[in-house]
Amino acid sequence: MTKVAPSLLAADFLHLEHEIGRMAEAGADYLHFDVMDGQFVPNISFGFPLMAAARKGPLPLDVHLMIERPEQFIDAFAKAGASIITVHQEATKHLDRCLHMIRDAGCLAGIALNPHTAPDDLRYLMGEFDLVLVMTINPGFGGQKMLPGCIQKIADVRALLDSYGRDAIIEVDGGVNMQNAALLSEKGASLLVAGTACFGAEDPGAFIEHIHSLG
């Protein structure tokens, strides 16, 4: 079953409790929590105060750190209630150390790859991560159109994991919608992030049910 993580970035913040609740009711598996620092990406989103509220909701938190030197904040995000913490390969000089910090803090450890980043380095970290997040847009903003050139990377990551006999989660983030979800799952994705497509849907339950029916 392919899982779904609605991205909170697309929610109506005036009605946070209601927004998270309706995603849970619609069948979401996680709440995707995008943290941006204005350095790694050209935007600033939200941080700990919002997370303190979101963790009181019914969904486990999938935290996507789009921040420079994420090692500074891993323990704090774990304490704030993250279930998954994903750091960008491009944002740290010490990816291996970050992964250990995340697991030591009791969370699943994810590696995110920007559109230009090849998955080759993953082979040297096999066994040290639980998830690979393939960005299918340039990170920083919701509501963008998927970059078609990134879709092949999902299959490349799946093949690389298979060749090592590993079964990490492959998460896809950016421009996911009703039209492309089946292709992403076919390529090997097992968790789809969807901001606009979930929060903007007339019937998010139907969208999530469609994704659950894939792969």
Ligand code: DX5
């Ligand atoms: C962007 C974020 C995404 C974003 C996706 O940097 O990482 O999670 O919210 O939004 P949609 O699904 O609208 O493309």
Ligand code: ZN
């Ligand atoms: Zn994200």
